[in-house]
Amino acid sequence: MFDLRLPSGIFFAIIGALLIFMGLTMTDLQAPMTTANVDLYAGLAMFVFGAVLLLLASRK
Amino acid sequence: MKLSLADYSILALYFCFVIGIGWKLRKSVTSAGEFLTAGHHVPVWITSLAFLAANLGAQEVVGMMASGAKYGIMTAHFYWVGAAPAMIFAGVFMMPFYYGSKARSVPEYLKLRFDEKTRALNAITFAVMTIFSSGISMYALGRMFQLVLGWSFDASVILSAVIVLAYTWLGGLTSAIYNEVLQFFLIVLGFSPLSILVIARAGGWHGIQQRLAPSMTHAWKYMGSPAQNPMGIETFGMVAGLGFVLSFGYWCTDFLVIQRALAANSMSAARRTPLIAAFPKMMMPFIVILPGIAALALTKMGTGYSLPVKGNSYDYDQTLTTLMASFYPSGMLGVGLTALMASFMSGMAGNVTAFNTVFTFDIYQGYIRKNASDRHYLTVGRITTVAGIGLSIAAAYLAVRFNNLNDLLQLVFSFVNPPLFATFLLGMFWKRATGHGAFFGLLCGTFAAAFTQGLSTAEGKGGWITGLHDFPSQMAQNFWISIFAWITCFVVTILVSLATVPHSDDRLEGLVHGLSKLPRDLAPWYRRPVPLAIIVAVTLVVLNLAFR
Secondary structure (H helix, E strand, C coil): CCCCHHHHHHHHHHHHHHHHHHHHHCCCCCCCCCCCCHHHHHHHHHHHHHHHHHHHHHCC | CCCCHHHHHHHHHHHHHHHHHHHHHHHHCCCHHHHHHHHHCECHHHHHHHHHHCCCCHHHHHHHHHHHHHHHHHHHHHCCCCCHHHHHHHHHHHHHHHHHCCCCCHHHHHHHHCCHHHHHHHHHHHHHHHHHHHHHHHHHHHHHHHHHHCCCHHHHHHHHHHHHHHHHHHHHHHHHHHHHHHHHHHHHHHHHHHHHHHHHHCCHHHHHHHHCCHHHHCCCCCCCCHHHCCCCCCHHHHHHHHHHHHHHHHHCCCHHHHHHHHCECCHHHHHHHHHHHHHHHHHHHHHHCHHHHHHHHHHHHCCCCCCCEECCEECHHHHHHHHHHHHCCCCHHHHHHHHHHHHHHHHHHHHHHHHHHHHHHHHHHHHHCCCCCHHHHHHHHHHHHHHHHHHHHHHHHHHHHCCCHHHHHHHHHHHHCCCHHHHHHHHHHCCCCCHHHHHHHHHHHHHHHHHHHHHEEECCEECCCCCCEEECCHHHHHHHHHHHHHHHHHHHHHHHHHHCCCCCHHHHCCCCCCCCCCCCCCCCHHHCHHHHHHHHHHHHHHHHHHCC
């Protein structure tokens, strides 16, 4: 049986990285009701979550 | 709503991962037991999150946000009153009998405890209802993507069905459970930013309270009489109907959720599964209900967002998707839609894996072919998985053709489900309860529900016999139907049991309280069920006081 934290960690790290990239480079992307850089902050949160899962999986 | 290439890539990446997880697990499926019951070796944190995610379908997420906008914080009772106490009871009191009896399914427990006919009644109604609920949620998903994104109904139904089929076919229940955990993470991470953004824009909880009627932001204060609150229900009906009958009937007896706990790797882990799941469950209102309430506040503020209108009221079902379109830029929008797809898939995979187990073990092995090889049942399990998904698709198209199907099914479910908990309660805690008692109790409970519906009206529905009483809302009617059904089942089961021959004590060993020995739990206190249950209960009280 493989460790589920591994694929989950990779998945959120990739999505997090993609969102961070979009948040930093495509500054014209903006939702109608908010001025916050949603992609950047949500991407950071997902990247950190993914990294924590990978860290936990590697420390067995 | 328009999606960009980035949004589609996120969705595609998600599909690759779920199928990839199924592919990685394919080698572990060597027997019917592995495929259908995950062979009792799933770690407890995974079974706990799957326990929660299997219930967290797309309809739930969309529906709860709609209810938040319509009824306010009282909607949270579906989580606090209507889930957490039952989850505590399931973990502390019921799991020892389910797990200890070695039954592979809930109907099988009924066979061991009562008799064949009680099992058959439960297995067949469960199998049929599972298929229909899976089909109806498929229909709802197809309609929503059609409306919001302009996708073809056929394409979204078939695509999602094929992906769920692929990963359940490959890795069986283990694969469904593992994916449910990934789906749960995605739901939380995909919807929490929305919650934060929407609530902040509405001025925080304090700002929301200032803009809405007080009955929308207090969970208990206006429950004295049905006329005071938007749900049209009073404390007793809510606590007894939702909090006791419906909630215990679902969380303690529905095989869809119990199956996740039974996959755990020890008795202690099985007992802790619903208890650990109760923590995230109690927090879900912050992600799925508060944004709905905030959406109503934003509408009143005239900020530029307003709830979509249908006829002369709001179209509450579109709350979630319109909020996403207003607050998520491309990128996060893809994550949000993927989360929606994930919630749909976790619900569907839950239904399919529960269906194939009940069909294979309780219907096929029980009544069609008793003593075949394990390989044979593995093949049957796989074929049933395909058939289950095929039938769900058929049910979805049936819903397209008959608009009232959903209403009709909700009605049937509300007749069949409420009596169940009375049967299990008596079965597990009263050794005198007999098979005849259980069977006739269940039947009479269902009839009592139908009669209550026939004798009362609410919002113009029901009263097909005569309208003796009018309820202020359909929800109130539904809760009271459940209360009557439960009492009838309880009383009839006792009366018939007393009039029939009791089961012998040695036949009931391990199945009934008082005739079962629980192994001593030597784990440290924080890994034992009872201390966990106390922490859940305290958290629950604090939440209710905070939002009273």
